[in-house]
Amino acid sequence: MATIYEVAKLAGVSPATVSRFFNGNTVSPEKQRAVRDAAAKLAFTPNKTARRLRKQSSEVIALLIPDIENPFFTALARGVEDRAQAAGFSIVLCNTDDDPGKELRYLQIAASEQMAGVILAPASDEADLGAIASLGSPVVAVDRTTPYPVDAVKVDNRAAGIAATTALFDAGHRRIACIAGPAGIESTEDRFLGWRQVMTARRAAMPDGYLQHANFRADGGHAAMRRLLAQDEPPDAVLTTNNLMGVGALQAMVEAGVDPARFGLAVVGELPFLFLTPPAVVQIRLPARHLGTTAATMLLERIGGDAQPPRTIVLRAERAS
Amino acid sequence: MATIYEVAKLAGVSPATVSRFFNGNTVSPEKQRAVRDAAAKLAFTPNKTARRLRKQSSEVIALLIPDIENPFFTALARGVEDRAQAAGFSIVLCNTDDDPGKELRYLQIAASEQMAGVILAPASDEADLGAIASLGSPVVAVDRTTPYPVDAVKVDNRAAGIAATTALFDAGHRRIACIAGPAGIESTEDRFLGWRQVMTARRAAMPDGYLQHANFRADGGHAAMRRLLAQDEPPDAVLTTNNLMGVGALQAMVEAGVDPARFGLAVVGELPFLFLTPPAVVQIRLPARHLGTTAATMLLERIGGDAQPPRTIVLRAERAS
DNA sequence: GTGAAAGCGCTAACAC
DNA sequence: GTGTTAGCGCTTTCAC
Numbered sequence: 231m232a233t234i235y236e237v238a239k240l241a242g243v244s245p246a247t248v249s250r251f252f253n254g255n256t257v258s259p260e261k262q263r264a265v266r267d268a269a270a271k272l273a274f275t276p277n278k279t280a281r282r283l284r285k286q287s288s289e290v291i292a293l294l295i296p297d298i299e300n301p302f303f304t305a306l307a308r309g310v311e312d313r314a315q316a317a318g319f320s321i322v323l324c325n326t327d328d329d330p331g332k333e334l335r336y337l338q339i340a341a342s343e344q345m346a347g348v349i350l351a352p353a354s355d356e357a358d359l360g361a362i363a364s365l366g367s368p369v370v371a372v373d374r375t376t377p378y379p380v381d382a383v384k385v386d387n388r389a390a391g392i393a394a395t396t397a398l399f400d401a402g403h404r405r406i407a408c409i410a411g412p413a414g415i416e417s418t419e420d421r422f423l424g425w426r427q428v429m430t431a432r433r434a435a436m437p438d439g440y441l442q443h444a445n446f447r448a449d450g451g452h453a454a455m456r457r458l459l460a461q462d463e464p465p466d467a468v469l470t471t472n473n474l475m476g477v478g479a480l481q482a483m484v485e486a487g488v489d490p491a492r493f494g495l496a497v498v499g500e501l502p503f504l505f506l507t508p509p510a511v512v513q514i515r516l517p518a519r520h521l522g523t524t525a526a527t528m529l530l531e532r533i534g535g536d537a538q539p540p541r542t543i544v545l546r547a548e549r550a551s
Numbered sequence: 552m553a554t555i556y557e558v559a560k561l562a563g564v565s566p567a568t569v570s571r572f573f574n575g576n577t578v579s580p581e582k583q584r585a586v587r588d589a590a591a592k593l594a595f596t597p598n599k600t601a602r603r604l605r606k607q608s609s610e611v612i613a614l615l616i617p618d619i620e621n622p623f624f625t626a627l628a629r630g631v632e633d634r635a636q637a638a639g640f641s642i643v644l645c646n647t648d649d650d651p652g653k654e655l656r657y658l659q660i661a662a663s664e665q666m667a668g669v670i671l672a673p674a675s676d677e678a679d680l681g682a683i684a685s686l687g688s689p690v691v692a693v694d695r696t697t698p699y700p701v702d703a704v705k706v707d708n709r710a711a712g713i714a715a716t717t718a719l720f721d722a723g724h725r726r727i728a729c730i731a732g733p734a735g736i737e738s739t740e741d742r743f744l745g746w747r748q749v750m751t752a753r754r755a756a757m758p759d760g761y762l763q764h765a766n767f768r769a770d771g772g773h774a775a776m777r778r779l780l781a782q783d784e785p786p787d788a789v790l791t792t793n794n795l796m797g798v799g800a801l802q803a804m805v806e807a808g809v810d811p812a813r814f815g816l817a818v819v820g821e822l823p824f825l826f827l828t829p830p831a832v833v834q835i836r837l838p839a840r841h842l843g844t845t846a847a848t849m850l851l852e853r854i855g856g857d858a859q860p861p862r863t864i865v866l867r868a869e870r871a872s
Numbered sequence: 873g874t875g876a877a878a879g880c881g882c883t884a885a886c887a888c
Numbered sequence: 889g890t891g892t893t894a895g896c897g898c899t900t901t902c903a904c
Contacts, residue, residue: 231662233881244891249883258889278663280881283600283896298628298644304620311646320660323619323644325632339641341552342599448824477824503769503798503823554897565875570899579873601897604880 232272241268252276282344291321291529292340294350296328297446301502302473302518303351306372309522310349317530319346328412328446330354337362347529352376354414368532372525374416375542381532382542383524387417387498390514390547391424394469394496397512399432403467403494407440409454409479410471418446418471421498425469440465444475451478459486467494476501480511498547514547521545553593562589573597603665612642612850613661615671617649618767622823623794623839624672627693630843631670638851640667649767651675658683668850673697675735689853693846695737696863702853703863704845708738708819711835711868712745715790715817718833720753724788724815728761730775730800731792739767739792742819746790761786765796772799780807788815797822801832819868835868842866 238245241264251257251265268274282288293310295303307323314321322345326333333353340348340362347368350357352375359369359378371382398406408425411418422441429436439461444450451470455478458465470476476497483490496512524543559566562585572578572586589595603609614631616624628644635642643666645657654674661669662683669683672694680690680699692703719727729746732739743762750757760782765771772791776799779786791797797818804811817833845864 231881234883235881245881246883246891246893247889250890253883256889261890275659275663277604277665277881278660279600279604279665280896281883283598283604283898284881284883286896298619299622299625301620304625307619308646320645320657324641325629336641338596339599342596344598344600501824552897555899556897566897567875567877567899568873571874574899577873582874598897601880602899604882605897605899607880 231277232269232274233277234274237265237268237272237274240272241265286344288344288346289319290343290345291319291526292324292336292345292348293321294324294326294333294336294348296326296351296353298323298325300446300474302499302516305518306351306522306525309519309524310526311522313523313526313530317526319530326351326353328353330357333357341367346533349525349529350376368529370525370529370532372521379540381525381528381540383521383528383545384417384542385516385521385545385547387420387547388424388427390498390516391421391469391471392428393424393547394421394498394512394514395425395428398467398469398494398496399428399434401467401494401510401512404434405440405463405465405467406434406494407442407458407465407468408471409442409444409451409458409468409475411444411446411475413443418498421469421471425471437463444478446472446474448474448478448481451475452482453478455479455482456486459483459488467496469496469498471498473497473499473502476511476513516547517545552598553590553595554598555595558586558589558593558595561593562586607665609665609667610640611664611666612640612847613645613657613666613669614642615645615647615654615657615669617647617672617674619644619646621767621795623820623837626839627672627843630840630845631847632843634844634847634851638847640851647672647674649674655679662688667854670846670850671697689850691846691850691853693842700861702846702849702861704842704849704866705738705863706837706842706866706868708741708868709745709748711819711837712742712790712792713749714745714868715742715819715833715835716746716749719788719790719815719817720749720755722788722815722831722833725755726761726784726786726788727755727815728763728779728786728789729792730763730765730772730779730789730796732765732767732796734764739819742790742792746792758784765799767793767795769795769799769802772796773803774799776800776803777807780804780809788817790817790819792819794818794820794823797832797834837868838866 234245234248238248243261247257247261248265291314297303311321324336330353349370349372351373352371355377359376359380369380371380375382375384408422410422442454442457444454470479491510498514499516500513555566555569559569564582568578568582569586612635618624632642647654651674668689670691670693673692676698680697680701690701692701696703696705729743731743763775763778765775791800811829812831819835820837821834
């Protein structure tokens with residue numbers, strides 16, 4: 231790896247001029263040519279590590295998501311990537327597994343690597359965003375908000391829960407159960423609250439067993455659905471507060487010989503790759519990619535020096551089917 | 552961000568001692584305590600950028616995959632991550648979109664960021680792996696091999712293609728079409744060759760139209776399937792050389808009112824999340840995660856100094872259903 | 873076992 | 889417009 235000094239010597243200029251050239255600063259045309267030629271001859275690439283050490287910042291954004299195998303988050307990541315790429319930033323994807331420990335470690339890495347900023351779908355409220363924010367690195371929370379005063383982009387989750395539940399009511403169902411995510415995670419908690427709100431307003435029965443907590447993945451939804459079907463008075467419809475739990479629930483229904491067209495199923499999110507989804511399944515489409523582009527845009531503004539008070543942007547979900 | 556000097560001053564030792572402490576070198580017990588206390592008081596985290604500049608290497612591995620939204624590659628990424636994490640390495644995920652330009656850019660970034668190594672699912676043969684390899688960064692190709700002499704991990708793709716095609720024959724089909732990926736991509740090309748080998752051996756008819764090239768995603772498989780069904784003498788079964796094209800093909804079949812249980816479908820890979828998959832669909836399971844762990848293991852060995860000639864490891868696929 | 877000091881490759885005053 | 893120079897924070901000889 232050639233250095234700026236070797237290029238300078240070959241071009242007959244000072245290292246500073248080489249640096250200026252590569253940073254787009256004013257350099258006389260002749261020297262420009264000399265530097266360009268010398269750099270090409272030596273296959274010179276500026277050393278980002280040195281530059282970062284010197285400038286105390288980089289053009290890399292860390293994106294922390296809880297599950298890289300969930301299409302919702304990969305779509306979100308695509309959104310972030312598109313936007314960041316266009317602005318000349320690279321993104322580093324970190325998989326937190328919804329584990330506060332992993333999340334914390336990645337946050338520390340982001341700080342000690344002088345990343346330009348962090349976009350985080352928080353695994354918990356424990357993440358000490360204050361620490362990294364006070365270091366000067368902007369942070370944007372996405373999908374879920376945090377107690378810290380940082381920018382956030384989220385979906386109107388309660389409205390999504392309401393829309394999903396209402397659709398089941400409109401289809402004639404009354405004994406509607408809810409498979410919710412782990413307690414304490416804002417996004418799905420709000421969707422669950424939407425369910426409860428509709429159920430209460432319509433004076434529908436909500437036996438204890440009709441609320442099932444499950445992990446966020448298909449196996450969680452599957453197990454929860456089995457528990458529901460095994461009850462003395464099983465529900466006649468179910469709402470899952472995320473996509474993957476919906477996949478699991480549907481699988482459990484099919485296994486149990488329950489017809490998805492008669493037994494109601496509503497999902498907040500989209501059943502991934504499920505082109506065979508019975509048309510009766512209600513899906514509330516979440517703007518995953520848009521969440522990502524919006525978060526990236528906000529972060530880039532902050533990186534650019536924007537210092538207004540933290541904002542929270544709320545995107546709307548829409549009925550997909 | 553506190554520095555090593557501040558810690559040293561507070562602890563009453565030299566910066567070198569602080570450095571030694573954090574690198575696990577021998578430091579007397581008293582000084583150990585002094586340093587630990589001082590570091591804690593100042594919330595000191597070693598600056599990785601400075602360390603990297605000095606050591607000319609880092610504990611970060613770049614993983615370049617063509618499509619972050621394809622479950623095959625995310626599973627592979629999980630495998631890499633698990634293995635790398637256990638060894639104390641972080642991984643940086645880069646989405647090449649099967650675009651040689653993007654791939655090249657990421658490769659350059661990996662070099663100029665002094666990453667410890669690169670695991671790459673090559674988008675094309677154009678990637679100049681020689682350049683980065685000659686820089687001393689080890690490279691492992693995964694899923695697809697390259698013309699460069701680097702380590703590689705792949706699947707026995709031809710065997711997978713043979714197994715899939717044979718299964719369709721055994722189910723009684725004879726007019727078997729093939730939806731292959733873009734020409735020039737080794738992995739799916741070999742699967743296609745497996746198909747042709749079986750078809751030839753069994754003296755089955757292979758009209759030109761029975762080989763369809765498509766992009767790697769569901770929309771590609773969907774369009775190809777429509778073309779097949781529109782033919783004068785349509786096939787009675789089809790093989791897709793990857794998972795997502797299988798999803799698209801299945802969708803097209805359902806839309807056209809073709810019963811997947813009668814019309815044969817075989818997929819090299821797994822139909823993601825498709826619990827409703829008709830049992831008649833043949834799936835050849837690919838060891839995606841294992842591909843990742845194996846690649847990571849090889850890379851870590853290289854990083855550790857292993858200098859044996861490049862190896863290629865071939866993993867077996869297995870019939871899943 | 874410990875400290876002093878050089879230097880990794882770059883950028884940004886500062887002087888000209 | 890251009891060169892000189894100091895230093896970003898760390899690791900690592902080299903003495904002691």
